[in-house]
Amino acid sequence: MPESAVTTGYGNRVIYFAILMSIAFLFLIINLVRKRQLSERFALAWLAIPLLLLVFSSNRSLLEWLAEIVGVYYAPAIMIPIIFGLFILVSLYFSVKVSNAERRIKDLAQELALLRYTVEKPEKK
Amino acid sequence: MTEHKTINKDSFKILIIIPAFNEEKSVVAVAKAARDAYENVDVLVVNDKSTDRTERVLREHDIDHLSLPTNLGIGGAVQSGFIFAERNNYDIAVQVDGDGQHPPEQIPLLVTPILQDGVDFVIGSRYLQKSQIVSSFARRLGGGMLATFIWMNTGKKVTDPTSGFRAYNQRAIKFLSRNYPQEYPEPISVIELLDCGFKLVEIPVKMKERQFGQSSITGANTFFYMLKVMFAIIIAKLRRGGSYA
Numbered sequence: 001m002p003e004s005a006v007t008t009g010y011g012n013r014v015i016y017f018a019i020l021m022s023i024a025f026l027f028l029i030i031n032l033v034r035k036r037q038l039s040e041r042f043a044l045a046w047l048a049i050p051l052l053l054l055v056f057s058s059n060r061s062l063l064e065w066l067a068e069i070v071g072v073y074y075a076p077a078i079m080i081p082i083i084f085g086l087f088i089l090v091s092l093y094f095s096v097k098v099s100n101a102e103r104r105i106k107d108l109a110q111e112l113a114l115l116r117y118t119v120e121k122p123e124k125k
Numbered sequence: 126m127t128e129h130k131t132i133n134k135d136s137f138k139i140l141i142i143i144p145a146f147n148e149e150k151s152v153v154a155v156a157k158a159a160r161d162a163y164e165n166v167d168v169l170v171v172n173d174k175s176t177d178r179t180e181r182v183l184r185e186h187d188i189d190h191l192s193l194p195t196n197l198g199i200g201g202a203v204q205s206g207f208i209f210a211e212r213n214n215y216d217i218a219v220q221v222d223g224d225g226q227h228p229p230e231q232i233p234l235l236v237t238p239i240l241q242d243g244v245d246f247v248i249g250s251r252y253l254q255k256s257q258i259v260s261s262f263a264r265r266l267g268g269g270m271l272a273t274f275i276w277m278n279t280g281k282k283v284t285d286p287t288s289g290f291r292a293y294n295q296r297a298i299k300f301l302s303r304n305y306p307q308e309y310p311e312p313i314s315v316i317e318l319l320d321c322g323f324k325l326v327e328i329p330v331k332m333k334e335r336q337f338g339q340s341s342i343t344g345a346n347t348f349f350y351m352l353k354v355m356f357a358i359i360i361a362k363l364r365r366g367g368s369y370a
Contacts, residue, residue, distance in 0.1 A: 106197055106307065110205045113171075113191040114212070 014076045018057035022050040045093050049086045056082060139166040139236065140215040142206030144199055144289075145223030146173040149182050156188045158229035159221055163236070169209060170223065173202040199289070200307035207293075207302040219292045227290040231330050235292035238326045245323035246297045248283070248315070249290035253329035267347040271312060274355055278362065279319040284327055286312040297323055306361070309354045316358050 170190035306313035
């Protein structure tokens with residue numbers, strides 16, 4: 001066991017687990033993009049999560065530094081608010097995208113209905 | 126009624142917009158009555174992707190209509206009518222619900238203030254006369270809250286801000302074809318129009334109990350509807366740069 005585990009009170013296992021999860025998530029996203037089930041633009045938002053998690057979980061001093069600033073004694077616990085915050089940001093981003101898409105669909109639907117009217121009108125009269 | 130007809134005569138193009146979602150039983154009667162309400166009016170039903178036979182009855186009776194390819198809700202449907210009115214240079218657009226609760230024979234009453242007094246938009250209000258329709262307590266309470274809220278925000282008393290029986294002049298049509306609220310369009314559009322300096326007059330109308338279908342605002346939902354509308358109004362205000370505190 002490395003020294004830090006003794007001094008800070010946690011082992012490496014939790015870190016390894018976080019790294020493993022991040023990599024699995026990373027692969028899942030990349031695979032979805034590869035199969036064109038997720039567009040590149042959205043994928044970037046999702047990629048931000050495992051990438052940031054990787055940075056934090058593989059860099060213990062960064063994690064401990066951050067934990068100290070926020071006043072968290074058990075450093076890995078700082079991952080929880082980080083993950084939570086990232087998820088909130090990503091879902092907010094998607095809400096914005098959905099609202100945008102909604103507006104575009106509305107504009108298109110209206111334009112289509114108006115076009116259809118002008119196309120069908122002459123043959124009616 | 127005949128005196129109104131003479132005002133119109135060729136000089137004004139009037140479009141009657143009838144949004145319809147699953148109104149197969151009432152829409153044809155409403156459209157025909159609207160056509161007879163005035164000389165020289167055009168009637169345009171906006172079929173909001175009904176799942177019943179609305180589209181078929183409209184075709185069978187040869188009633189002009191737009192068919193939305195997907196359900197947009199009342200906001201998007203009515204706005205399609207405004208876009209149509211703007212592109213085809215109508216002077217006045219009248220909105221009449223497709224369910225038959227707005228009496229088409231009262232359309233001239235809505236149009237007259239625009240023609241004679243130069244107001245920008247007219248709302249047919251259920252509550253100006255001592256009411257013929259007995260609304261539920263929740264509905265009246267909610268309506269009262271909303272009216273008070275609008276009054277606080279615009280300084281204008283609007284007795285029936287959720288009424289969808291309205292007439293707009295060309296300037297208002299142009300405005301609405303560009304920005305018509307998609308959620309809670311009736312009360313929000315009132316606020317936005319008043320904010321932008323459009324002049325409003327309310328006139329008393331007698332509405333019928335709806336013959337078919339259901340109001341989208343019922344019972345316990347009323348309270349939440351009002352909360353949501355107020356939230357939307359506050360947002361609309363903020364968007365406009367907060368001209369009112």
